[in-house]
Amino acid sequence: MTGSVPSGNLLLSAAILFTGLLPSKALRFMEHINIQTITPNTFFQHQKHYLHPSICSVWKTFQDNYFQKMVESGKDLTIGGDGRADTPGHSAKFGSYAILDLELSLVINVQLVQSNEVKSSYHMEKEGFIRSINFIKEKGLKIAEIVTDRHVQIVKYVREEMPETIHHFDVWHVAKGLKKKLTALSKEKECERLQLWIRSICNHLYWTAASTPDGNGQMMLEKWQSVANHVQNIHEHNGDLYDSCLHGPLEGIERHKKWLEPGTKVAERLSDIVMSTQMKKDVPKLSPGQQTASLEGFHSVINHFAPKMIGFSYQGMLSRILLAALHYNENGMREHASTKEGNKRFDIIFPKYKKGEYTVREVKVECTYEYIERLMNSAVSLAEEYAMNSSTVLDDQPVPPPLCSSFERPEKTRAIQEKMSRYTNRAHENDECESSECS
Structure with a gap:
C-alpha cells in the first residue's frame, strides 16, 4: 500500500x-x-x-x-509563440498557447484557454498570448524580441501594448501562404509556366530574410520585390538600397531558363502578388534569425499525448499538454546519432507535401524519459x-x-418522451404519405 x-x-x-x-x-x-x-x-x-x-x-x-x-x-528574452486548437476549424473547445525560449529551445510557458472564456474560438489564441506575456512580465523579465505567425489580433496587441519589443514574423508561415497563392495562379490558363518558378520564389523569400541579419525592413522589401523582375530576366531594379541582383552574370544553363515574358498575363499577375499590400506589410517584419519551427515540433508532441480525435476535460487537456512540454524540453535538443564507426546517421524520406521529392533528415539519438x-x-x-x-x-x-453550463438542461424523462413522440409522428406521416400514393 x-x-x-x-x-x-x-x-x-x-x-x-x-x-x-x-x-x-x-x-x-x-x-x-x-x-x-x-x-x-x-x-x-x-x-x-x-x-x-x-x-x-x-x-x-x-x-x-x-x-x-x-x-x-x-538577459532579455528572445521568444517564439504559437497557438494550437484541440480540433480543426473554428469550433474548437480548447486553445493552447506555448512560449518557447528560442535561444535555449525550451518551452517555458503554456496557457490553456476554453472557448467560453472568450467571445469565440477565434479569440482563444490572443487570450493565451496575453496570459503568457503577463506571466513572463510577472517574473520580472523583459522581452526583447518575439517571433510569431501573422495573427492579426496578436500583431495589433504587440504594436500597441509592447512598443519596446521587436516583433518578427516566422518566415515559414509567410511562405506557406505565398505558395498557396502561387500554386493557384499556376493552374490558370496562360500561367502554367509559373509552376517551374514556385520553389525558387519561395526560396527567395527565405533568402530575403536570412541575407539581412540586421533586420532592415526596407532592404528586405526591396530584395523581395526584385524577384518580380528576376523571373523576367531583368536584373537591374529601381530600389534605393538594392538596385541589382547579387548573382552576377548568368552563363550556360542559367542563362537559358524558361523566363517569364514581360507584359504577359502570368508576369503581371505574379507582380500583383509580389507587390501586394499584404506582402509589403509582412516582408519587412520577417525574422532574419530565430524561427518558430521548433514550436511546430512541440505541437506534434502534443498530438501524441492529446490526440485531436479524443475529447478531454480541462484538467486532462492541461496535464497532457504539460506532459508534452516536459518531454519536449528533455528531448528537443537531442544529439545527432552516429554509427558504430562514428559516422553521422541520416535518413531519406518522401514527405507527401513534396509530391515525390525526397528530404534528407538527421537521425537523432533515442529519447530519454x-x-x-x-x-x-x-x-x-x-x-x-x-x-x-x-x-x-x-x-x-x-x-x-x-461549455454546457450556460444552457438549460431539460428533464431527462421529458426529453426522451419528446424524442419518441417526434419519431412516432414522423412514422404516422410516412404511413399517410404511402397510403395517399397507393390510392
Whole structure:
C-alpha cells in the first residue's frame, strides 16, 4: 500500500497517463488478455487526486528554476509563440498557447484557454498570448524580441501594448501562404509556366530574410520585390538600397531558363502578388534569425499525448499538454546519432507535401524519459501524504465551467418522451404519405 492506495493500482494509472496512453484502450487491452486490472473510474480518481497535481508540481519546479536563472543572468528574452486548437476549424473547445525560449529551445510557458472564456474560438489564441506575456512580465523579465505567425489580433496587441519589443514574423508561415497563392495562379490558363518558378520564389523569400541579419525592413522589401523582375530576366531594379541582383552574370544553363515574358498575363499577375499590400506589410517584419519551427515540433508532441480525435476535460487537456512540454524540453535538443564507426546517421524520406521529392533528415539519438521518474516520485509522495478523499490533494488552479453550463438542461424523462413522440409522428406521416400514393 502507498498510503491508502494499492501501490500497483496507483503506478498503473500513473504509467498510463505519463506515457500518453488513453485509459480506455490500455485497460481494455488488459481485459482482453484476462489480466485483473483497475476500472476506468479508479483511474480517473487517481488522476484527479494524485496525477494532475504531480504534473503541475514538476512543471512548476522546472519553471521556477528556469526563471530564477534568467533573472540572475539579467538577459532579455528572445521568444517564439504559437497557438494550437484541440480540433480543426473554428469550433474548437480548447486553445493552447506555448512560449518557447528560442535561444535555449525550451518551452517555458503554456496557457490553456476554453472557448467560453472568450467571445469565440477565434479569440482563444490572443487570450493565451496575453496570459503568457503577463506571466513572463510577472517574473520580472523583459522581452526583447518575439517571433510569431501573422495573427492579426496578436500583431495589433504587440504594436500597441509592447512598443519596446521587436516583433518578427516566422518566415515559414509567410511562405506557406505565398505558395498557396502561387500554386493557384499556376493552374490558370496562360500561367502554367509559373509552376517551374514556385520553389525558387519561395526560396527567395527565405533568402530575403536570412541575407539581412540586421533586420532592415526596407532592404528586405526591396530584395523581395526584385524577384518580380528576376523571373523576367531583368536584373537591374529601381530600389534605393538594392538596385541589382547579387548573382552576377548568368552563363550556360542559367542563362537559358524558361523566363517569364514581360507584359504577359502570368508576369503581371505574379507582380500583383509580389507587390501586394499584404506582402509589403509582412516582408519587412520577417525574422532574419530565430524561427518558430521548433514550436511546430512541440505541437506534434502534443498530438501524441492529446490526440485531436479524443475529447478531454480541462484538467486532462492541461496535464497532457504539460506532459508534452516536459518531454519536449528533455528531448528537443537531442544529439545527432552516429554509427558504430562514428559516422553521422541520416535518413531519406518522401514527405507527401513534396509530391515525390525526397528530404534528407538527421537521425537523432533515442529519447530519454527522466521526467517520468520525477513524476512517479511526486505521485507516490502525494499518495503517502494524503488519502484519496482528501480535498487538499486537489490542484487549486481555477477551472472554467463546462461549455454546457450556460444552457438549460431539460428533464431527462421529458426529453426522451419528446424524442419518441417526434419519431412516432414522423412514422404516422410516412404511413399517410404511402397510403395517399397507393390510392
